[in-house]
Every structure is written in structure tokens, then in C-alpha cells.
Amino acid sequence: MERLIANYVEVCAIMLFGVGFMTLLMHNNMIKKIIGLNIMDTAVFLFFIAKGYISGKQAPIVVGKLEEASAYINPVPTSLMLTGIVVAVSTTALALALTLRLHQKYGTIELDEIIRLREA
Amino acid sequence: MEYIKSFPVFALLIPLMLSFAMPLIKSDRTIKNLALISSASSMALCGLALKYVIEHGAYKYKMGHFEAPLGIEFQVGMFECIMALTFTAVTFLVVMHSSGRIEKEIGSRNIQIYYLLMNIFYASLVGMVFTNDIFNAFVFIEVSTLAACGMVVANSDGRSIVAAIKYLVYSSIGSGLVLMGMAFLYSITGNLNIEFINAEIANAWQEYEKVVLISMALFVFGLGIKAAIFPLHVWMPDAYAYANNTSSALISGIGAKAIIVLLVKVLYSMFGSELVAQSGLLKVFTALGVMGMMMGSVFAIFQSDIKRMLAYSSVAQMGYIFLGLGIGNVLGLAAAMFHVIGHSVTKALLFMSAGRLAEGAGGVSIEKLESVGARRPVSLGLYSVGALSMIGIPILPGFVSKWSLSIASIEAGKGLLLAAIILSSILNCVYYLPVIIKGYFKKSEGAFDGIKFTRREESQIGTLPLVVLAGIVIGVGALSGDIINAFSFEFSKLM
């Protein structure tokens, strides 16, 4: 239990991941699905970046003199997640463009109505 | 000459750079020629790299000036080269076949963007096969998903938009799970390079057993959604059926297969075979593989649209591959990877010839395809070569993979799986044979009313890529012994 409280950032990230996952699956509206997708991806980024923190060290920016490598926190997760954020932005842009086309074709963006319109 | 070592990098870089030049070009003729040149050069470079690996052995190529784990490296071995050669060969033949018919499929406005997406798609798959760094593989997975989504929606059909949305939503769930698995793995091993993680994972298993299990489960389910493991396959039939013919052939031929190659690399090169055997994952693969084989074929029997039928058949064939992974010994894994190659070439051939048949009959429903053999005899013949391979006629690769899977399951002591393989072969017959038999032998009187029937209906030059692909199918079946031996040798080093 004390481990959960000590790693509270990671616990919050996993709860956000669950929230985003459920939003992506349960709602029928396309915009809500896209919001859920973004929440899920942001939760993973938070988890990854929080794993790079070492308590007591400073941020990896050269201010004045260059220290040795053990005085900074781990900068690798931050740089990796920049790429991850760009990937999430591209997926969101593609999903929004598809939603726009869907609205032009069918007049609605609720997926269950569209499936009913197609069956009929 | 040591320059051959850098050919896999060029096989990835040339399609990407030619695709970036495409928005500047105005004439469609040049764009099609550029696409053809880029896929031909990728195929040639992968072939030369395979020749080098056969002579000199596997090697690692560091990208840039920094060795792993600081930099990214490419692992170029026999397994990766054979897979990359298969994918680029299929792409080359699909591009060659599409150049005459792409205006009819998607209209002439979208041709620039379509070939751009196609180049990015297969370049990212070649990168996914070769890379030795797990985050690099994640980026390639995302790029290939976005490019495939764009290709699915290229014809402006309402159903293809819904199919692309379903594909995108399911794939994003898969990517989110894979990234979370990667985060867990990075936090306990501290590396992102597959070999270095493998070195650390034994210590991590002692201390943090549950974290390793969680990470493995996240990887398997995330990659499994993208590779259409049984209950999570629901995006596949819509996406393959409602896309245009070229996109279906390309995405079904190489899209899900590269994810399977990555899954094998993750499970056996990164986690190691002892962890996989200890964790009970093999039983999950066997169960889901058998259910996929059965239910995929059962759903395919009830379809009235030929492309949906082929898409459900893809689900069943993915079940074979998961069954081969779940058997757990070297021959099972080699048979599953051989099935990847065989299915890749066969399914591309089936989709492209089904597209020609549908064009000749005026629609994709199976009733309209009766007696289409009079108008399109060559296409129906090529379709039957592919269908006979799926059913399991000797010499063709489908037979060899079913035979090897049966022998592997007997060697591992799981002889009951033989019944599943035989039953699903019988189910395959039920839905593949009627199209061929009714196409050639049924005389349907009302079929030609109102249609002008000319003798040279079928453009002979247009079927040349398909004839070459059918030759490759037969060739893969003939060379199957060498390929399976090579794979068994490679995988016995991993296990």
C-alpha cells in the first residue's frame, strides 16, 4: 500500500489510462471516442516520463557549467515521448478528418445510427 | 565490398524519399513510374542483402556513429531478409498490376496521395522487420497503421469510411497497450534495445515477476489486436472488403504479417523462450488460434460477397499462424513463419484476381460470378491456383504449412490439434471450391443478356503480374524445404 502512495504519479497515470480506454470503447459519438483516445495516450506519456524522475537531481538543461551525468535526471523518456506526442497528434488529425467525411456522407456522427442506416 | 551491408537501410530510405517527392510532380504517368522504380529497387536491395547474409552470416548495422544501446541498430539476419524480400516482392507485383487500373478504382484526383501512402506503408513495414530497437518498431507500427487507414479510405465509398474508422479505433487501442507495455519494460530493464533487454530480463524476472508478466500480456494483446487474433479481429473483414482492390491486396498481403514478425521478435528475441514457456502464453495462443481457424472459416461460408469471404479466410489463416506459435517447438515456429510467406503471396494473388473477376461480372456478389469463366478465363485460373493453395493441394505452399504444423503438433505431443487442422481444411474447401466450379462449369443462360461480348475481353498484358505471382506461389511451395530448414536453423539458435 505504501508503494502505491510512493508512486502516486504512476497510479494516477494508470487510472487515466483506464478512463481513456473506457471512453474510447463505450461511447458512440466519434468526438468522444477521439477525446478518449487522447486521454489514453496522454496517460501513457505521463507514465513513461514519470519513470525518468530521480529525486534530488536537477533538470537536464545546461545552466552555467556542465555537470557530470549523474547530477541530472534521465532525459531519455522525455525525448522519446516527444515522438510519441507527434504520433498521437497525427492519429487524432486522421480520425478527425474521417469524422468530417462521415458527417458529410451520413449527416450524423453517432456510430450506432450509422450502422442502423447502413443495415436499412 | 562492404557497401552491401548498408542495403537494408537503402531499402527503407529510397521509398520514403521518393514518396516525399511525389506531391511536387504533376503527371500521373511519372508518379506510377516512380512507385514502380521504388518498389523494384527495394526488392532488388533486399535480395542482394539476402545473398550477402547467406554467404557471410548475420550482422548488425549501426545507424549513425553511436553503437547500441546509445544508438539504433538494424539486425540483418536470414529470417529478416527472407521476410523483407517477400514483402517487397509482393508490393512490386501489386504496384505493377495496379498501374493500369487505378483510375477505375479511385478516380484520377487521388493518385498522387495514394501512391505516397503506399510507399510510406511498405517502407515502414520493411523498417519494422529489420529494426532492433523496440521504440523504433513502435514508430513504424504507427506509421504503417496511418498509411493503411489512408489507403482503405481512398475510394469514396461510405462503407469504407466506417471501416477505416473501426480500423483506426482498434489499432489505436492496440498501440496504446503496446506503448504501456514498453513503459513497464523500460522501467525494469532500463534499455530499449531488444538484445540488451534480453540480457537484463533474467534479473528482472527474479525481482519483478509480475511486472514482466504484465508487460508480456500488454505486448501480446496490443500486437494481437493489430494482427487479428480471434476475438479481436472485427476490424479485418470490413477493412479488407470495402477498400479498393489494390489496397485490399496490399494490406492483406503484408499488413498484418509484419506485425506477426514483430511479435515473434518481441517474444523470442526480447523476452526469451523460457519466459514464454513459463508464463502460460502458449496455451492462450493455441486456444485462440484454434477458435480463429474454425470461426473464421465458418463465417466465410455464410458470406455472399467474394471480398468479405476472402477477408474472413484471412482471419482463419491468422488462426493457423497463432496455432503454430502456440505449439511451442522450433518446427512449429518455422511452420508458422513459412505460412506467413505462403499466405502473403497467395492472398495478394486471390484479392487481385477476385477484383478482375468482379469487374468482369459486374459486381462482387458470388451469385453474379457464375459462369464468369467464359469472360475471364485467365483470372479464374489464377484464382484457382490461389484457392487450391489455401485448401491444401500438394506442391502449393498451403499444403506444406499444414503438413509442417501437423508434424510439429505431433512432435510436441499435442496430437489433438491435427483434428482441428483437418477440420478447417475441409471447411476451406466448402467456400473456395464453389466459385471455381460454378465459374467454369455452370452454364447460366441469362448471364450475357445486354452485355456486348468481345473476344479479347481480357487485356493479356494486364494479367502478367498475376501470372508471375502465381509462379511465385508455386515456387514458394517448391522451395519450401529449404525455407523451413533455414528458419528451423535460425530459431533453434533462439530457443
Place this chain on the structure above:
Amino acid sequence: MSSTILSVVSSVVIPFIQLFGVYVIINGHISPGGGFAGGTIIGASLILYRMVSGSDAARNRYPYSRLIKITCFSLLSYGLIKGYSFINGGLDLHMYDLPIGTPGNIFSGRYLLPLNIFVGAIVASVMYFFYSLFSEGEI
């Protein structure tokens, strides 16, 4: 939107936004930011210009053909530089490379500065394309 306040204030603010974006791009390898973040800032300034001055003025000032040429040229140069660096490093050819310098200077890290500039150009035009495609359907 065509009100005097908006046009006057934006014509003062937009150059500062772009200057800040250029600063973030150029200092990408020694401080947080880099190509993506700086490119998004410059893209935001282009979007602000289109919103305030209307799409005809924006189409005159930032035409599609020029932006797509900048994007494709940047992508091709990125690919060429990366390809050269991979071949030079992977095969140990020891041909000419930019110097690695001392950490903390602007001209340090071999190819990071040119690559960041190209990525910034690409991201700026892509953000502008997103806005114009979603709001009006054509660029």
C-alpha cells in the same frame, strides 16, 4: 473577422510569435523544445494570420504551392542528411561530418541544428494545412 483592433494587434504580435518559434527551434538541442514544439508555435502564428485577415489574404501571402514546395524540399533534405549520416556512421567511412562541438553551444551536435530547422518548417506548414482543411475544406 475584420475588426480594427484585431488586425492592428495581430500585425504587431505575429512577428514576435514567429521570433519566439525560431528561438525554440534553434535552441532545440540544448533546452526543451526543438523542431516539433517550435514548428507548432510558428504554425499557430500562420493560423492566427488566416483567422484575422480572412482566407483570400492568407492565400495570397502563404500560397499552397509555395508551402508544399517548402515541405517537400525540407523532407527530401532531411532524408538526404539522415541517409548520409547513416551510411557514414554505419560503415565507418570517416568522410566529412559536421563537428560535434562542446555541449552547450548552439553549433554543437553534428546534424541536430539543420534537422531541427527542417522539422520546424515541415510542422509549421502541416499545422497550417490542418487548420485550413478543417475550417474550409481547401487550402
